[in-house]
Each structure stands twice: as C-alpha cells, then as structure tokens.
Amino acid sequence: MAVVGPSGAGKSTLMALLLGFLDADRGVAEVPGVVSWCPQEPQLVSTTVRENLRLGDPEADDERLREALRDAQLGAWTERLDVVVGTGGAAVSGGEAQRLAMARALLRADHASLVLLDEPTAHLDEPTAAALRQRLRERLAGRTVVHVTHRLDEAAEADLLIEVRDGNVRVRKREAV
Template sequence: MTALLDCIDLALAPTGSADPVLQHVHLSIGPGWTAIVGPNGAGKSTLLRGLAGLLAPRAGQIRLEGRDLAAMTSRERAVRIAWLAQQAEAGGDLTVRDVVMLGRLPQQGLFGAASAQDHAVVAQAMSDTECADWADRRLVDLSGGERQRALLARALAVQAPVLLLDEPTTHLDAPHQVALVRLMRQLGASRTVVSVLHDLGLALAADRLVVLAHGQVRAVGRRDDPAVHAALREVFGGAIRIERLGDEWLALPDLRLTR
C-alpha cells in the first residue's frame, strides 16, 4: 500500500509552546481509516494538526504523496486535505447548507459560483451525516450533536483524498456514533481517513491504530494486532482489557481488584 502521509523524524509543538510534545516520530499512513489513540497529553491532536499543515515541524518533515507538506501552498493543501477541528466554530448566522457549501471553496476559488455539481456534493454530504432535514436552520441554533454533524458534512464536501478528524464523535449520541463509524469505514475504501478518538471502543473499529504515549509512537497496526492490544494496555496503565466479540474488538475497563 502506497502511503499518502509520511512523518520523518518529526518533532511538533503546540501553538505557543516552546517545547515539542512529539519527538522523533516516524510514521506512514496510507488509504483506509486510521485511529490515533493514547492517554491525555500524548500528543494526538498535535500530530493531527501537523498532518493538516497547521503546525510547522520543529524538526523532521511531513510528506503528502511524496511532497513536503510545508512547501505546498494553502490552496494545494486545502484541495488535498479536509480538516475537522476538535473545537470547531459555532457562531454566525449561516445556515447548515451554507456552512457545508464552504467545503467547496477549495474547488471553486474565493470568487467562484457554486455549480450544479457543488450543490449535488453538498446534498450528498448532508445526507451522509444525516443533517439534511435542518439544512435551512442556522448553525448557531443547533444542538452540539447537530452542529458536529453539519461541520463533518462540510469536511466531507471538500472531497479531499485525505480526511483528518479530531474527536469527530464529540456530542454525538450512540446511534450517530455508530453511523459515523460506518461512514469512516466506507470512506476509508477510497481515501485516507485519520481520526483522533478518545473512545477506544470506537477506535478499535478502525482499519489501523496508532498508539501514542509521551510524544512517542508506541505501536502501529491493525485492530486485531496483539502488539497494538498490548500497547493499549500498557499506555493506559493496565486499566483496560481488550476482548473479541465476533468480528469486533472491545476495550473494557479492567475493574478487577487484583491483576
């Protein structure tokens, strides 16, 4: 599998921080759905922001399809990478349809008019995220879960080959979390999807997992990889256990008093 995203001896620091959170990261991410997991402070969101081109490497390099990401123009990155932030904006008077249409700007250009294809893509993105019923409501008037689905639709509308999602299940109820997992699996068949996830149960539905701890990659592998399971137990201090249920894997709190 040809990797779309490559991190080469990468060091990254959050905005405003003098010290890198991530150090000496070597990582290749190809087509499919990859979940980035790890304890608080591991550097998950920092890594994702670096992959989006929002943080300049302190050392090393990030490559997108063999090209240095830092050397690309913002337009080139916007066409190739769609991004959903963990704390996305919620203000303004734009309707859901208008917000999702913003995802078409990289293809249209700043002064381009929306085409029939743009409207069709927007309609499909809203259908995929189940937010079409309130397309004419203002984003600011939506609940947290509704807003999250609208912002996800905007990211999908970009139709970029790389989709980066930071905690995309925030505010979503259980049925919509399941729907999102199914959607990410579907999208992974034709593009590179990378998501930071707090919920290990959802992350274990991904094609591959990247386990981070203390700014280092501890394991990379498929969801059924014993080395990934061992790394998860280790980085979470033995507080979880991984069990199989049919074709799926579950992460459960280990509440035994002795281990």
C-alpha cells in the first residue's frame, strides 16, 4: 500500500504508530513481532558496509549481503563489503546511503511480516528509482508493504492508496487511484 499526503499531514506519525514508537489515541494498532523498516533519513554507523547490512540480519552471509546490495541497485558495491562508510555515512552519497539502508531493510524483510518504506526513492534518479521499485515488487511479493511517498507515479503502483490530509485518512483501491 502507498501512503501519500502533504508535509505535516501525519504520514510520519502513521509510520511511528506502525513501528510501535507511539500508542494509538483511539482504536488498536497491532504491531507484528518483526518489522522491516527503511527510514526516510538513512541511519548508518561508522563501520563497514558488511556490518551496516548485518544490522538487518546478523546471520547473513556475504552472498546474501551481495544479493541485497544488487536488489537495492548497488551492484557495484558487492565487492566493497569491507569499505567503512564513515560517521553517519559521510563517505557515501545520499542516494548510496538510502540504498544501503534499503539493502539492510531487505535483509530484515526476509524475517518480517510487515515492511515499512519511508520515501525510499527520495534521493534517487528516476531510472534507478524505477529499477528499485521493480525489484522490490519481485522480492517483497506476498508481504504487507507500506510505502510512504510523495511521488504519485509510485503511489499509482500500489494495490491500496492511503491519503492522509487535514487529520483525515482516506483509503482507495488501485482501480480508483
């Protein structure tokens, strides 16, 4: 499903609720035991690519790490597992940091029943974003995916569209998108 709406409408609050960071004021939000999350602002630690990725799955071997990198459109990084990304990811571009965070989330998604993607293509050019979305559809097929985006073309690809606006939530199925 895609979640759209203007800045300040509550999309991040919805994500925080789904992550269990906030409690619902009304109703019930049931959060699964394992959630995979790719945040809008990637959080990388000053260690190697390998160790940053293993935050998603500590048991992942190098081949699974390479597969996740390829899926996240970082195929050129498959032989850079020992590269140190620097404090806060200072040694990588914004798009590279976003895709490293996506690769980590994909590793976690192998064990999760809910995948949350907060603006995962914000720092990417359109061809890279399109290739990433295609690979995500293939890799995450059958899972519940919540994709927050400002890109209407991305939202149009979702089975369900949730529009958050002026404190209201409106849900539409793909046919009406």
